[in-house]
Amino acid sequence: MFASLNNGFSRLSDHPDFAKLLLRLTFGILMLFHGAFKLQHGVGWIGGLLAQHGLPAFIAYGAYIGEIVTPLMILIGFMTRPAALIYAVNLVVATLLVHTADFFTRTQVGAWKLETEALYFMGGIIIMLLGAGRYVLVSNPRLQ
Known part of the structure; x- marks a missing residue:
């Protein structure tokens, strides 16, 4: 009985390409909120953080790539795999710049303080x- 219920549920819920689309939409849209903030307020404060670490301030403009360009590429399915790698690297850089002291810290409710950053990464x-799946605006599979 349980096996037949499980098989029936599996047939109804087996949509990997739709799942990939939902994953892309979720992470692409959520990161665009961060990118919109950077568009409104600039990246000068990131340049200051980079300078404190002895790095050139112009690297801060990379936040526009990691938080606007790559999420848009992920959303439309254009060069999804390389865009997602840049997206993840952007998270590593942001975490190292802003949250290095939080690696071994918990919140007041016991959660890891960097769980949001880890989730995005x-x-x-x-x-x-996974790649983009079937639902993309770019139909060339070699570009996904």
Whole structure:
């Protein structure tokens, strides 16, 4: 009985390409909120953080790539795998610049303080590994 219920549920819910689309939409849209903030307020404060680490401030403009360009590429399915890798690397850089002291810190409710950053990072890695799926605006599979 349980096997037949499980098989029936599996047939109804087996939509990997739609799942890939939902994953891309979720992480692409959520990261665009961060990108919109950068468009409104600039990246000068990131340049200051980079300068404190002895890095050139112009690298801060990479936030526009990681938080606007790559999420848009992920959303439309254009060069999804490389875009997702850049997305994930952007998260690593942002975390190292802003949250290095939080690696071994928990919140007041016991959660890891970097769980949001880890979720975004892993979302990028998972999208990179899965690819765009069938539902894309770019139909050339070699570009996905």
